[in-house]
Amino acid sequence: MAMPTTQEFAETAYTAYGQSTGLRTHDGAPMPGWDELTDRTRAAWIQAAGAVALAAIAGLTGAPAGSTGPDVGDVVLVPVVPDENNGAAVAPAIVTRVWSRTTVNVRVLGDGNAITWRTSLLHVESLDDVLPGAAVWAWPGGES
Template identity: 90%
Template sequence: MPTTLEFAETAYTAYGESTGLRTHDGGPMPDWDELTDRTRLAWTQAAGAVALAAVAGLTGVPTGGTGPDVGDVVLVPVVPDENNGAAVAPAIVTRVWSRSTVNVRVLGDGNAITWRTSLTYVESLDSALPGAAVWTWTGGES
C-alpha cells in the first residue's frame, strides 16, 4: 500500500500531466523534489483527505468531521426485554478509540444504565444481534 506521501506525489504528477506541466497561473511546474516543504505538505494533506474519503466510501467507516466525539449520541442494539421492548437504544460516547471504535453509556428505556466498551461502527443495526458490540449514527436506522 502506498504511503500518503506517495499518493501526494502521484496526485502532483497527474496534475502536471493534465496541465501540460503548468501551475495554476501558467508558470512551469517544478519537479516534486523542488517543491517547498509547505507545498509538499499541502499536497500530502490533500491526498490524505482523498484517501480517507475513499476508505469511508468502501467501508462505511466515518472519517474527517463525521468521526465520533465524546458526547455524541449514537445508537446501539440492546436486549428488548431490558429496554421496554425496543431493540435499539441511544448511547452517549464516553471514549473514542478510533473513528470506528468507541465506549458508550447506554440510555435505555428502563432502570438500567449500562456501559458498553469497544463498540465497532456498522452502517446499520438491521442485522445486529441484541447486545452486539456495535454502534451506528442516529438517523441511520430504517
C-alpha cells in the same frame, strides 16, 4: 507491502495533475518538480492528499469523514431490547474505551431507568436486521 505515506499519496496526486495538464500550472506556467516546490506548497498537497485518504477510509468504514475511527466520548448507536428502551430498538451510547477502529466499550443511554455498559462491541455499517442487544455499534446515520 506497506501502505503509502500521505506524502507519497501527495506526490502521486501532484504527478497525476501534471500529466493531466501537460506539466502546466493553473495559469499555464511550467510546473516545477515535486522537490522544487516550496515547503508551503508541498504541505498543501500533503494536507489535500490526507483529506482524500480520510474520506476514502470513511467511505469504506462508515466512520465520519475526517475521522479514522471512534474516539472516547463519541456518540454511537447500539441495538437494544425495545421493551427495555420505551419501545425503541436503538439507543445512543457514549464510547468509553476504544480497543481498535472497529471495537469499543460504551455506556448505553437508553430511554428508561437502566444505565448499562456494553463491552467489545464490533462496528457494523447498519443496525438494520441486527438482533436486539447484539454486541455491535454503528455511527449515527449509518442505519436506515
